[in-house]
Amino acid sequence: MVKCFPCLLTGFISLDSGLSANESSPYKESPSGVWYSSDKEFIQSGKTGRIRGNPNGFLKKYLTLRYFPEGIRNCYILSVEKGRKYVIGAGFVYGNYDGLGINPVFDLYLGPNLLVTIDFEKKVNGTYENFLHTPTSNSLQICLVKTGETTPLINSLDLRPMRNDTYNITKSGSLKLFFRRYFSQRKIDLQYPDDVNDRIWNPYFQTDWTQISTTLEVDNSNVFLPPKDALKQAATPTNASAPLKIEWTAPNPDDQFCFYAHVAEIQDLQANETREFSLIWNGKQMARSIDVRKLMINTASSRSPQTCHGGKCSFQLIRTNRSTLPPLLNALEVYRFIQFPQSETDESEVDAIKDIAATYALSKINWQGDPCVPQQLRWDGLNCNNTDMSTPPRITSLNLSSSGLAGTIAAAIQSLTKLEKLDLSNNNLTGGVPEFLGYMESLSVINLSGNNLNGSIPQALQKKGLELSVDGNPRLCLSDSCRKPPKKKFLVPIVASVASAAILIAVLILFLVLRKKKSTILQGLHLLPRSSTVNVTFANKKSKRFRYSEVLLMTNNLQRVLGKGGFGMVYHGTVNGSEQVAVKVLSKSSSQGYKEFKAEVDLLLRVHHTKLVSLVGYCYEGDHLALIYEFLPNGDLRQHLSGKGSRSVINWSIRLQIALEAALGLEYLHIGCKPPMVHRDVKTANILLDENFKAKLADFGLSRAFQGGGESQNPTAVAGTFGYLDPEYYRTNRLAEKSDVYSFGIVLLEMITNQPVINQTSENCHITQWVGFQINGGDIFEIVDPNLRKDYDINSAWRALELAMSCANPSSSKRPSMSQVIQELKECIVCENLGICNNRGLESEDMNVDLDTSVVPMAR
């Protein structure tokens, strides 16, 4: 049976810590219906345990746990979207898993900043900690830090992306939930799927209140999106002239709070009735009158976090003297502000140091969490400049002496641009001494002694103020005999031990190495895939480099915009007087775009195929970067499906033909290129159509060559378009051809159904969920794009649908290869055109669509 991760498709990350990967992972938690899976892939350390008995009736996700007897800090690393807002939930239950009966106390950190201390002495029955946070980088580190004798542990971890224009706070930090209540005498907690963001709402009521309620729908659609059910009831003070008052005591007098009060008028007001009230927060009037809308949410909030007088917090709604009705309140959220004074280490340096750790397969227990901060948890072998907490720390020294390093000196070292000292001595490093070390401005001490390096010392390293030790590298050539004809003579300030005095003398007469060949933008070319199939021509022979002035001329000063691409605008142009082209101009603001630009030039110059958009030329001149492609007059497939830009609706048989052509393009990338390529951004907007509606794949900006047939070795930063993104790739960061197959499946579903890939307003928000839900109805006409007016063979439509769903299988191993997809599409086309359809699908067992209704989150 196929297991699905519908929640991953919505971007949910739901981890049951300590669940062994083979122990029914994933499973559907009840009553929420959220799928939980093992945390194994998100953390490298810790041991697994299980609570003893379950007298409190905890949910399944709390029954297993991960504990950390080794290391001070152990961290989960989760892929997130920088700048997005997330609900983070972490569950902790001790449950005497170790039989010691001692309640642990430890800290929970987010990156370098303390979030909360987990103290089981105070929370004997465990605790679920809830935060709102906006990550400042694309990876989130949630760390458990040992603070005393006891061992940190965790039972569950949840991450829910939400709109980023909600719960605004201007200061840097995080909001810790203090309480989130809806005002009702019911006893039911509201949670997912009632709350699309999986926040939990507890019912609450005071004796001096009266409940009002409605059976009508209440519009909950402001940015906060509380559950509709939380708004259908409200509290009013029983004494109509008394205030509606909620008070609490701050755990610490310095605690800062902010609130979000959700109100909606749910009573049917008579003509002579009015409801108007003001909001008093800690004795100060925040709003003279709150706008209460009929059956529609309005949210009043404190603009910035505030302390309460003497730790006594008070929230009051008081009716104005114009009002005939008492104040009302439907739901209230109160958060405690947690300041994050410490900036995270510079993101590119974190990437670089992780890259270095991966290159040498270093597994140091202490190399977790932020490399530099907090200072007491700094990674072994590093030193950092952290003079100012508000600026990102920088790595100033890297000492991997005697660390068993093998292989060549890692290129990622050059990204540590503030590095002053580098000690790689006493390892088993081979290869040459890289030139880049000489170009690192701050680097003044390099110790490479005691390795197995060869070649000679690059000229760039022979400069004043650089202390370089290379003794004990028997194959390193320090005399001039091994050198090409010298140009200049230089003294090399090399520090060497007395034992290698002879070498020192040799070194003193060291000569310059031949200057390295001038590098060009296309320097990377030789690393790129060598195409092996016969129908390949090398486009770069024909392609032309243009000046920027020529680009302006051909586009008539960038006059006609065709669209917006991955990294800049696309303009229409003409070359040689008649040949139409599309000119993609890199927007200068986008630094990420520059890398993508280079990747795309490199790839397109090498790869040529009739089903891939070909490159006519390029422009690289100072700040000006542009790509000139062949022009495809019929725009992209997305436009034809949506009918936007006055594009015509294309019929079923042409859709199948387009799908086949796009599949051929992908198959070529996957198996026609050596090493194989993954496109990484397959979507309808990247399938372009020529005048005869022949399809070609475009936008290779995200493509990467990768080695080997299976999965790539180094996890790459997750890229692609949300909705088309392979959930397995999203989870694991491991990229393979099957990720393109997933995206292709989504494209195919779009072509069949013309449904949005993501529909935020629907419970079945992802297109695979929508289709899965519809399939249960068994009516193909309900599924296929109504614009086709039932003008298609039902069997070919079913076959295409099954193919699409198997491509979009959450498990990559169950997806077909592109070659199988092509075979199946060809049969669909024959079936459609000749009306002779047999029911033989490929690998019929795996190809069957999973009809298990549990795939679809059900309303309770």
Ligand SMILES: *[C@@H]1O[C@H](CO)[C@@H](O)[C@H](O)[C@H]1NC(C)=O
């Ligand atoms: C899970 O796999 C491990 C090792 O493969 C095995 O020891 C363990 O018994 C398995 N657990 C279950 C519940 O099957």
Ligand SMILES: *[C@@H]1O[C@H](CO)[C@@H](O)[C@H](O)[C@H]1NC(C)=O
């Ligand atoms: C812990 O749970 C037990 C059993 O449900 C209950 O009796 C006890 O009051 C709880 N303790 C706290 C501090 O909540």
Ligand SMILES: *[C@@H]1O[C@H](CO)[C@@H](O)[C@H](O)[C@H]1NC(C)=O
């Ligand atoms: C919200 O997120 C989007 C996409 O990540 C980003 O473009 C936008 O600037 C963000 N807005 C805010 C207020 O952070």
Ligand SMILES: *[C@@H]1O[C@H](CO)[C@@H](O)[C@H](O)[C@H]1NC(C)=O
């Ligand atoms: C949050 O900030 C964004 C951008 O500054 C703004 O558009 C949005 O309305 C704000 N949201 C709230 C709830 O204040």
Ligand SMILES: *[C@@H]1O[C@H](CO)[C@@H](O)[C@H](O)[C@H]1NC(C)=O
């Ligand atoms: C109702 O509230 C008002 C204002 O707080 C107070 O003066 C009045 O005594 C209250 N009435 C009763 C019956 O409690």
Ligand SMILES: *[C@@H]1O[C@H](CO)[C@@H](O)[C@H](O)[C@H]1NC(C)=O
């Ligand atoms: C409003 O009018 C109704 C009759 O239409 C009356 O019963 C009620 O007492 C009035 N309420 C107020 C506050 O005047």
Ligand SMILES: *[C@@H]1O[C@H](CO)[C@@H](O)[C@H](O)[C@H]1NC(C)=O
């Ligand atoms: C309402 O009360 C305020 C004082 O609380 C007073 O200044 C104002 O004049 C009153 N308005 C009306 C319409 O009675």
Ligand SMILES: *[C@@H]1O[C@H](CO)[C@@H](O)[C@H](O)[C@H]1NC(C)=O
């Ligand atoms: C550390 O960084 C600060 C800027 O954040 C800089 O002013 C200072 O000179 C640096 N100190 C060292 C020792 O590099």
Ligand SMILES: *[C@@H]1O[C@H](CO)[C@@H](O)[C@H](O)[C@H]1NC(C)=O
């Ligand atoms: C690197 O660490 C080793 C011990 O691990 C120490 O002997 C050596 O002096 C350090 N190197 C530098 C440059 O500090």
Ligand SMILES: *[C@@H]1O[C@H](CO)[C@@H](O)[C@H](O)[C@H]1NC(C)=O
């Ligand atoms: C060093 O690397 C070489 C080549 O990879 C290997 O043959 C040798 O055994 C290694 N030496 C040590 C001490 O690891």
Ligand SMILES: *[C@@H]1O[C@H](CO)[C@@H](O)[C@H](O)[C@H]1NC(C)=O
């Ligand atoms: C370089 O490292 C070796 C081995 O760790 C050590 O003996 C030597 O003193 C170091 N050289 C310098 C200049 O620190």
